[in-house]
Amino acid sequence: MRKIWNQPESVPEVVEKELDAFSPIERQILYMRGLSSLDQVDEFLNAEKISDHDPFLLKGMKEAVERIERGLLNNEKIVIYGDYDVDGVTSAALLLGTIKTFGGNVEHYIPNRFNEGYGLNSGAIEIIAAQGAKLLITVDCGMRASNEIAMAGRLGLDVIVTDHHLPGEKPPGGLAVINPKQDGNTYPFQELAGVGLAFKLAQALHRKRGLKDPEEALDLVALGTVADMAVLKGENRALVARGIKRLRRTERVGLQELAKVGRIQLGKTNTGTIGYVLGPRLNAAGRLGSAENALLLLTTGSKLQAEDIAEQLELTNRRRQDLTAETVERAIKKAVGDGDVPLILFAADEAFNEGVVGLGASRLVDKYHRPAMVCNRSGIHTRGSARSIPGFHIANAIDRCSELLVKHGGHARAAGFTMETDKEKLFAERMMRIAEEELEEGDLVPRISIDAEAGLDQLNSKLLEFFDRLEPCGEGNRKPTLVARNAKVLAKRVVGADGKHLKLTLSQKQRSMDAIAFRMGELIDELPSRIDVAFNFERNEYLGFESMQMNVVDIHW
Template identity: 40%
Template sequence: MPARKRWKSLPRAPKEFAEDIGLPKLIAQLVYNRHITRPDLIDDFFNETTAKLHNPYLLPGMGESVSRLTHAIRSEETIGVFGDFDVDGVTATAILSDGLTKLGASIAPYIPHRVSEGHGLNSEAIQALRASGTNLIITVDCGVTSHKEVLLASDLGMDVIITDHHTPPPNLPEALAVVNPKVQWSKYPFQELTGAGLAFKLIQGVYQHKGMPWPTDLLQLAALGTVADLAPLHNENRTIVREGLKGLSNSTRPGILALMRRVGRLGQPIDTETIAFGLAPRLNASGRLDHAITSYQLLTSESTIEATTLASQLEAFNQERRSLTEASYSIAKQKVSMEDDPPILVIGDESFIPGIAGLIASKLVDEFHRPAIVLSFEGDLARASARSISGFNMIEALSSCEDLFQKVGGHAMAAGFTAPRENIPEVNDRLNEIGRFALERVDLEPTLMVDAAASPSNLLGSTYEWLSKLEPHGVGNPKPIFFARSMNVLHSRTVGSEGQHLSLSLSDGQSTWKGIAFRQGDRHVHKEDTLDVIYNLTTNSFGNQNTIEMNIQDFRLSEN
């Protein structure tokens, strides 16, 4: 039985590296693999303190923003907070609304509908906010390309503060202030904050101006947005997520508690996997299938009864989302043709809906290891969600086709656009031409990068304690992947509603290990087979007991 992916070991750290930094050999290899090689960076990586949060006033536009917000609160103006429908946008909206409300501000939250409004400021929303008495709009997770909309707000007598982490254009909108660490003149020491991260920094700045401690529970929301938006977990993001996870594990927020109960983690330690696979999908589900305001209401609720009801609604949305995603992905796979070895997959179908197109694209990238664009159609209009791989900047590629789009935006790894349906064939041709050149030297074979060879039993004790210090894991700091040779199969069975996963009981010669191979239920394993296994360790919490298990990424029959 061959492996499903190619296995490739990361380069070994120089012998003197481990000796110089004073870490155990395996841990030294892991930090080396994550390009954390300078002593000061290593100290920062393992230093657990909120003192690592940077001064918010180093952000461009922070001083002007705080001054205007302070005046608005003192003058009892209505402040509109304009967000986005993904987890980053919803949590950013909740952070600003919650933090400013605690200071006595009057807040009018606004989250656009994914389909009828789309991402970013729009004229109808601005007019609605003005009609409700709003004098000041703060954008979160959007706005840096909204030139016409900002001018409209100004014409209607409203000031606009833009907080947006997306790459800004050369010419910025004529807003009162633009808080974005990526503008050319920024001196902020870290560029990769999310929308939720920037919202938190604005709250931090306002409270610092008032000489008050900022609400620490807002880090819980910032952690949710940072992990869900796949931001790199180093520098300030690492601090936000690490401290936010501590808060989530002991949260008293009714919405968080209701959500924890739904994912079976109430009273349990929370890690980034809990967010990525439990909390974030449920918070995203309302915006995918209905309206993201439900998730906002849950996160800001002060009522246990209300939060329980809202969490139940999100659970129902999430179940529907899962069913739709599986059915749609099956259709998408059938449409993939690898005969011409396209560098970029462009797949569309009448049955696809905008809310799950990004999920389908992500699954295509995981399986075929190349950029993917998934299209949904509404009459003559095509909406696209795009996901990419390392080595291909999706938003740069899409920007070169801007003349074919009505709207485009996003990041290097995730983006989207709307376009006339008749333009899609040319979009396909142009992007694949770009892809053939850009990906010429990029390996498109699915590959698992292995950190080190180690049997699971050798990762226990003090080694496991050191591994725990590497958390939180995510983009830029992935969970370590290990290679174990010649593990004996004691038992195997398929699990899941459709037998899509494979549960294994394995022996490494020292201990018996339970392992789960997700989405590998079609692979046939027999008792007494000997397998080479690529895996990472995970903690399974049930009741008051925590067990360490193997999360099996891939396996093959051992040669010996």
């Protein structure tokens, strides 16, 4: 699908003068990030120095800290109730470590994706209450669990909810709710991930006791925030920047062993290695079975145990990759077939593994640039994951179908839902009508925002060093995308399994540069001798050698 390139805005003369310490291409990139003064640039380029907001500004924090302190004082059994993705598991690991540090009697509960599904459930609450717990703290879940929280109260459990998901129409109840998106909250930053909120609770507990902030937990914050694709702006940017520094020298043997099986150097960890290596392996546990191994890996002090779990997660992740490929192929046949691509894609099947339907939906969005829903149909229930495109808030759209659903929740770009199987057709039709109301023709064309034009002679180590200062990059702070015009194709070949990728050598003004175009191998026979290339400029490490390369995003001719 041909993408539209949104050309960069010209830098105003006043900004050119203000930022004259930077090169023209650097000024252009900074301006495209909304930075037009030296003070803004200084704060942005020194993200880890940004001060954290006071955790007690979060609505519900004071009550939560007081209740936890009372539980610690009375040696009450406390249970941390998590989720099975990386955000949920890192959140649970963080609070477990914090409360254990204070001598608390604390345990955890992570629901099984297949037997229990997402969030609080009545069976789990009965078990937790029967085992003598008095305080239940949710992490990365709970905002839409008012019935379960009321049940917990009847069974003698106090509940503290920490969650970053959008609230439902009905408040969840409980003793305290910590969510910057809830009504009445005045916290200055609303986009903390679940693990970010867990850290704020840990931070508040430390400050209440006059202790230093638990900076040693920021490796977990970086992992969960990046893996959950939270926006890397504001406080998230600061927490992740400091967290990556911690991660590079982490003492957690589990992460050290996970890096080994993923064949990366922890000392060079960045958002890319979290998103493409560490995160998927931790997620694999909860996708295909129980997330207990992922949590144990993050909390164990045994090197032998960590080695064993890391190897298991590596094998599980490979199975996850195979299942995802099979799911995508089948989902395309069901959602698209041989006809026109519909406005919104919907595929449900008994054969779809519930643990990879979200990945399947993401791949459909990548391929067709349409909102997509992929569902597992099992007995009387259908459980699905949805992913979306800019311009279509998928969680709000699903909210409009709430009377058809058993449970649901999510964000602008990702959501989950459960419904009775006989409601499938009605739900899909309703979502299609909503898409027809909200989506415009321009929304259906993928776009790439170009930061700056660059000649190959401008691609050098100094520019790479400037790009390093823009980190952490990710959601909300993407890597700079450059354009090289009229580049000559000196060499081309396909690489990778089944020739999926395209390896190029490009030339411009007597300067040549290697380029890799992932998933563009099919272009090799039609590629002309001269092309325009949109790309990310990066380092490439291979067999211990480092070189510069262009990572191609798109090609025009």
